[in-house]
Amino acid sequence: xxxxxxxxxxxxxxxxxxxxCGGPMTPAGGMxxxxxxxxxxxxxxxxxxxxxxxxQTFNSLSCVPVASRVDAATLCPSSLNANGCNAVPYFxxxxxxxxxxxxxxxxxxxxxxIQNCVNLYPCH
Numbered sequence: 001x002x003x004x005x006x007x008x009x010x011x012x013x014x015x016x017x018x019x020x021c022g023g024p025m026t027p028a029g030g031m032x033x034x035x036x037x038x039x040x041x042x043x044x045x046x047x048x049x050x051x052x053x054x055x056q057t058f059n060s061l062s063c064v065p066v067a068s069r070v071d072a073a074t075l076c077p078s079s080l081n082a083n084g085c086n087a088v089p090y091f092x093x094x095x096x097x098x099x100x101x102x103x104x105x106x107x108x109x110x111x112x113x114i115q116n117c118v119n120l121y122p123c124h
Contacts, residue, residue: 043086050091051076054098063100063107085123093117 029050056074058064
């Protein structure tokens with residue numbers, strides 16, 4: 001049961017960005033375009049790498065059973081880099097926030113710190 005709960009908690013923290021950041025692009029500087037600021041820079045270029053780093057951190061936690069590890073290719077699709085939404089600070093925050101904690105002698109995943117990352121998520 002613990003392994004299912006771990007995956008659910010992980011998905012809750014990531015799915016909002018995958019769903020919000022993977023949407024269609026809008027033309028010429030619109031909110032969803034690769035150049036929302038008109039600078040010629042793809043603001044979302046580092047999203048996949050940041051997401052993959054979060055997945056790697058999550059999967060390497062000692063309290064995450066092997067059966068509950070997640071696939072970065074599934075949770076960090078290339079569309080994260082194609083939307084003009086810079087989610088790197090969000091992924092960096094959740095990567096730093098997720099950790100193991102011991103409750104009644106059992107090591108479990110602690111995602112309570114992720115709540116501090118919500119305001120860093122720009123893909124609404």
